[in-house]
Amino acid sequence: MxxxxxxxxxxxxxxxxxxxxxxxxxxxxxxxxxxxxxxxxxxxxxxxxxxxxxxxxxxxxxPLQVQIDFVNTLEAYEYIEIRNTGPAIIDLENWRLDLTDTGETLFTFPRNSYIKPNQAIKVEQQQSTFMFNASSPSFSRQGCQIKLFDSEGSLVSCWINGRRAHDSVIISHISHDQTSTKNEYKDHIELINLSTFWVDLSGWELCVQDGPSFIFPKMSKMEPCSELKIYADHVESGCFSFSSKTPIFNRSSKTVVLFDNNKQLVNEYHFA
Known part of the structure; x- marks a missing residue:
């Protein structure tokens, strides 16, 4: 579930x-x-x-309704998107966004800051309704951690990417069956997020030894404590696909490697 x-x-x-x-x-x-x-x-x-x-x-x-939905780390247009997934209007007064790497508070919501059900709002570097006070790029392209706290200082949501997420995501399972009765296009690679944080997978890459590679598109993410499947050539809600017209595994495939958006090694999985 x-x-x-x-x-x-x-x-x-x-x-x-x-x-x-x-x-x-x-x-x-x-x-x-x-x-x-x-x-x-x-x-x-x-x-x-x-x-x-x-x-x-x-x-x-x-705290169950509001989450950090996306963080854009592009220097030309940095922003944090927050979404209300629940049924109630939430008063965000004195809620704050902290950048863990520097220990600074990026933004504190002023009075009369409300977020409606199913609404997404952006806290941006550029001029906007909600703007964090930063004249230069705030987010490291190598990886950052951003936390959202409520008015009482309790952690509501956390977003990590790049090197900050290396210890959170692992390749947990490989479905690889070469028997004649197996649908080889439903073979898949499974990732697991071990943390209670949202993980940004934008630009991350899965590489199969002597096989194809898969690059996660922009705004790809993993929910806290969740699993994610990447199929060979099979479409399923909440999953990804190599869209490969040939099997992603062959006789010489023994390793699958996961790289972050900076081509840094995150995890590798060896199988017979």
């Missing part, structure tokens, strides 16, 4: 539980407060109780 599926299930459960809890709050207020003291002051008090309840719910759900 991938991250998106788990999150959708969590959202459905939350919505069901929230409606049930809200119904109970309404009933309790109506029974114990409004009926006993049916004046405007107590009605306002009841309304405030509901608002406090929803505020607590949204605050609890915010």
């Amino acid at each position: 991938n991250f998106e599926t788990r999150q959708n299930i969590a959202n459905e459960i939350w919505l069901t539980d929230a409606r049930s809890a809200l119904d109970k709050v309404h009933q309790q207020i109506k029974t114990n407060t409004l009926s006993a003291l049916p004046n405007l002051q107590n009605q306002r008090h009841a309304h405030g109780a509901i608002q406090s309840y929803w505020h607590s719910c949204f605050k609890l759900m915010a």
Whole structure:
């Protein structure tokens, strides 16, 4: 079960539980407060109780909804994209983005910074609504780590790329079967993200010994603690394909190597 599926299930459960809890709050207020003291002051008090309840719910759900969705490290146009994947509008006031490599805070969201459900916003180096204070390139092309913290300083999301991701991604499995009954075009290479961070795979390359290579397209990424399959010539949701008209493995293939976007070795897998 991938991250998106788990999150959708969590959202459905939350919505069901929230409606049930809200119904109970309404009933309790109506029974114990409004009926006993049916004046405007107590009605306002009841309304405030509901608002406090929803505020607590949204605050609890915010770290599960908001994530760093992409980081563009091109010097000419650096930006960080943040996405709200959940059902609630999130107040980002005093949330901040930190660059781990330098220990600096790139940006702190001001008052009245909101992100709607399914909305993506950009924090950019150039002039924009949300702009981090940097006159020169901030992100190392060799690799960087960017963290998003909420207003209380709790880590919400983390994004890594390049050398920063070397210890997080490994080649975990090779499906290679030369038997006559095997569909050789469904043979695949499997990667696993061992970390709780989002990993940017843009420009990374998989090389099969005496076989083809696969380069991950821009905005390719791995979810935290997830697996990813790259097939020989098979299309499947959430996976990639070499789109090779010939088998990616042959008799002399004994090694698969993974390089990052700077052609630096990340991991290698040897098989018989």
